[in-house]
Amino acid sequence: MKSIEPAIKADERPRAGEKILRVARDLFYRQGIRAIGVDEIVRRAGVTKPSLYRSFPSKDELAASYLRQYDLEFWARFDAAVAAHPGDPRAQIAAFLTRIGKRTQKPDYRGCGMTNAAVEYPERGHPARVVSEANKQELRRRLSAMAAAMGAGDADTLGDGLLLLIEGAYISGQLFGAGGPAKSVARNADLLIEASLKK
Known part of the structure; x- marks a missing residue:
């Protein structure tokens, strides 16, 4: 069966920072901010630690952004x-x-x-x-x-x-x-x- 959803173009893909924030938001809300480490966030977001730190200078700033x-x-x-x-x-x-x-x-x-x-x-x-x-x-x-x-x-x-x-x-x-x-x-x-x- 053919998908009816349009293909996402490369330039329409969520930026790393948006993906990180979306994943962090879910994890922070469900499990608590202190309980979640940056390793878990980058793993679930499918990005690298340098990508996280380019978007958010620290985990504290990521928490504040959330x-x-x-x-x-x-x-x-x-x-x-x-x-x-x-x-x-x-x-x-x-x-x-x-x-x-x-x-x-x-x-x-x-x-x-x-x-x-x-x-x-x-x-x-x-x-x-x-x-x-x-x-x-x-x-x-x-x-x-x-x-x-x-x-x-x-x-x-x-x-x-x-x-x-x-x-x-x-x-x-x-x-x-x-x-x-x-x-x-x-x-x-x-x-x-x-x-x-x-x-």
């Missing part, structure tokens, strides 16, 4: 939830957290790459930690702003409460898997919002 890509995708999902419910921050949060809750129920779920990296790299200046902290600080800022837009009397406390629920979902999703408490993160967030708005 997290920068993860960050872009994270904010694309967050922004999609916001765009789906213009002017309604409560519905925006519900949409975003519903997606997180569903994601935590998948068998291959390994939590949030940003949270995992922050746990793996406690040293504040590490490139991976810097990207992770920036993501979490921005999420905290946005949640607080959304809480204020809902009219919460103490928007920062509500924003922090929502952030704690999100981080708890990331971890409990790994611990409990399907049927675990992370599936109800959106409902718990709505209860927290309701209680905060009544004050």
Whole structure:
């Protein structure tokens, strides 16, 4: 049977750096950044170590590049939830957290790459930690702003409460898997919002 997929021309093949990042992303997410060595990455990517180091000066920079890509995708999902419910921050949060809750129920779920990296790299200046902290600080800022837009009397406390629920979902999703408490993160967030708005 003839393949219906078009042949890839040599100039269309993924560059070594893209292949390395794609492979590293999968390995880092599934097994952890520190658990994976560059030998495993280059072997699976089908490239040489010099190719890796031409694209990424160090494994630390490769980890930071993975997290920068993860960050872009994270904010694309967050922004999609916001765009789906213009002017309604409560519905925006519900949409975003519903997606997180569903994601935590998948068998291959390994939590949030940003949270995992922050746990793996406690040293504040590490490139991976810097990207992770920036993501979490921005999420905290946005949640607080959304809480204020809902009219919460103490928007920062509500924003922090929502952030704690999100981080708890990331971890409990790994611990409990399907049927675990992370599936109800959106409902718990709505209860927290309701209680905060009544004050």
